[in-house]
Amino acid sequence: MSNNKTITNYINKYSELDAQQLTLNQFDKKQYKNVVVIPICNEDNDCLKEIFKNIVEPNVLIIIVLNSPQNNNKNWQTSNNKFYDYWQKQAKSIRNITQNANLLSFNCFNDVLIIDRNRDGLQLNSKQAVGMARKIGCDIALQLSQCEIIEHNWIYSTDADVILPKNYFQIDFAAFNKYAAIVLDFQHISNDKELRELQFLYDLKMYYYRAGVSYAACNYAYIPLGSTLIINGLAYAQVRGFPKKNAAEDFYLLNKLAKVAAIKYRINDTIIQIHSRFSNRVPFGTGPALQAIKQLKSTSDYLFYHPQCFILLRQWNKYLNSLWQGKLYIKPPDKPELLALFEHLACQQTFEKSKKQITSQQRWSQFIHQWFDAFRILKAIHFFDKKFPRLPHKQLLNHSLFAKVNDPLLQHYINTYYGLTLHT
Known part of the structure; x- marks a missing residue:
């Protein structure tokens, strides 16, 4: 069309x-x-x-x-x-x-x-x-x-x-x-x-x-x-x-x-x-x-996701991409937190159902993008969130794992805010 x-x-x-x-x-x-x-x-x-x-x-x-x-x-x-x-x-x-x-x-x-x-x-x-x-x-x-x-x-x-x-x-x-x-x-x-x-x-x-x-x-x-x-x-x-x-x-x-x-x-x-x-x-x-x-x-009392949630999300995304090995090889993850998410999202049934249509690395990458979308990403974070206590903002910013998740846009926002508050 x-x-x-x-x-x-x-x-x-x-x-x-x-x-x-x-x-x-x-x-x-x-x-x-x-x-x-x-x-x-x-x-x-x-x-x-x-x-x-x-x-x-x-x-x-x-x-x-x-x-x-x-x-x-x-x-x-x-x-x-x-x-x-x-x-x-x-x-x-x-x-x-x-x-x-x-x-x-x-x-x-x-x-x-x-x-x-x-x-x-x-x-x-x-x-x-x-x-x-x-x-x-x-x-x-x-x-x-x-x-x-x-x-x-x-x-x-x-x-x-x-x-x-x-x-x-x-x-x-x-x-x-x-x-x-x-x-x-x-x-x-x-x-x-x-x-x-x-x-x-x-x-x-x-x-x-x-x-x-x-x-x-x-x-x-x-x-x-x-x-x-x-x-x-x-x-x-x-x-x-x-x-x-x-x-x-x-x-x-x-x-x-x-x-x-x-x-x-x-x-x-x-x-x-x-x-x-x-x-x-x-x-x-x-x-x-x-x-x-x-x-x-x-x-x-206003709390933020623990950075470990995003570290696990990164590991989960790497796991999904690793399943293509010349063909789709559906192997549940070894890490307990990822295995629990695998079961929570009913991945075995979902992937098996789509297996015949996935005939290349490109098709699998497209499937991941379409299936593991913004909604399921949020769902995954909520799932991990149950296992790791949320943090107040000062504790978050000083946490050793925050540096892994931080990026220039986030850091610029933090710097800009604290720069403004110092002059008001």
């Missing part, structure tokens, strides 16, 4: 109705160069000005999926209505695109396409929430790209609590076409010292986990944040879009995308600033994690 057919097939069969029902004749060919999707729920009216204050590029379409979950906080719905009214009053013109979508144009701001999934009858299923909001926005972006209304077929995904860098829309995508997605670097910011300390612990957990996965030589070594993604439109169609989940939708999307093509982690000097804040919009993630850390008696 050609690239165009793959995308068209996705739009026709799997995209949300919000995308399929667009009135495309309201747009001009190549009207926009780039597109960015932002789900918004209970945000300040001026948040868009903060997000784009460094951006000078014209011809960017901003797709806002204004949403609230069914049977939830009515205050969110009221706040969203005020947001919509505010931006409609600011607009110089408003074009109706569908029954629940308006295109707003301004004198000194990029066009904003607002998708209303906030009014009664349009609200999102609370079990799908932010995942559905992102999918709606990205499906629309893909539809507009496929119809050549947007020049690039890369979809920017971010959130309402960010400040985008000046060079955000200056990426040369020709250099990245072999990738399924780009995950940009980020920096959390806050004027509140306590919040910065809490954020350091949570970010350290993410940087440390990524370093551990990288140390294990697994191909899922990135930090999945919905606010830092740029998604290849073809790959997006191939994996059938964002998962409709009320949290971790970014994790599961990247897990699918990484099986289609590689994920490019970080582009030099393109760093998204994210405001640190408490939040209860999703059941887990950064906002709820900060709230949970704050409720601990001491920050030393």
